[in-house]
Amino acid sequence: MSQKVKIDLPKMPRVLEEGSFRAIFNDEDDTLMNCEITGETVEDVELEGGVISKVVFRNVTFTNTTLPRIDLTDVIFENCNLSNVNFSEGIIHRVKFQDCKLMGTDFTDANLGHVTFENGGAHFSSFVDARLKHVQFNGTSLQSANYHGSQFTKTIFAYCHLNEANFAQARLKGVDISTCSFEHLHVDFETLEGCEVSPNQAIGFAKLLGLTVVE
Numbered sequence: 001m002s003q004k005v006k007i008d009l010p011k012m013p014r015v016l017e018e019g020s021f022r023a024i025f026n027d028e029d030d031t032l033m034n035c036e037i038t039g040e041t042v043e044d045v046e047l048e049g050g051v052i053s054k055v056v057f058r059n060v061t062f063t064n065t066t067l068p069r070i071d072l073t074d075v076i077f078e079n080c081n082l083s084n085v086n087f088s089e090g091i092i093h094r095v096k097f098q099d100c101k102l103m104g105t106d107f108t109d110a111n112l113g114h115v116t117f118e119n120g121g122a123h124f125s126s127f128v129d130a131r132l133k134h135v136q137f138n139g140t141s142l143q144s145a146n147y148h149g150s151q152f153t154k155t156i157f158a159y160c161h162l163n164e165a166n167f168a169q170a171r172l173k174g175v176d177i178s179t180c181s182f183e184h185l186h187v188d189f190e191t192l193e194g195c196e197v198s199p200n201q202a203i204g205f206a207k208l209l210g211l212t213v214v215e
Helices: 021-026 199-208
Strands: 031-038 041-046 051-058 061-066 071-078 091-098 111-118 131-138 151-158
Touching: 021 031
Parallel strands: 031 051, 041 061, 051 071, 071 091, 091 111, 111 131, 131 151
Antiparallel strands: none
């Protein structure tokens, strides 16, 4: 891996009070701030344009949850189930997803800045037309994840499983996938220029281009 991306971590108060996601509905501005939520189940929630800031979610399960245009700033999700949650068009800044289930989670057209995905499962997640800047995926399973049309700036995929991930129409210049494993990627060769790959991966891409590689 030839580069190191500096990720700003969530900025949290030293002390957080115990809270509940339900509190966001008691606030006229749809705001949830300065609390820690543990072991809660959030289900059948549809909330557009809410604000969540300086909140830690631990062991929280989100079921049938739709949060389009959400503003997440300085938030930590730890061991949470966020499968199929809709974060489309959201602003996601200084957020960490640690050991989370993110299967089918929707980040379509979202803006992600200084975001870390650590040791999670994000099969079939969608980042279609999303903008990712200072984002790192560490040890994350991203099988069949969809990055169609995504914009990457200082983005690293470290030791991730990327098999069948879709990078069509996504320029990969400066994106590092050299430590990742995959058998097949959906990618446009004209947008692959500048992508950082391992020697073995380079041989695989050359074969896909129809070149005969003498080993």
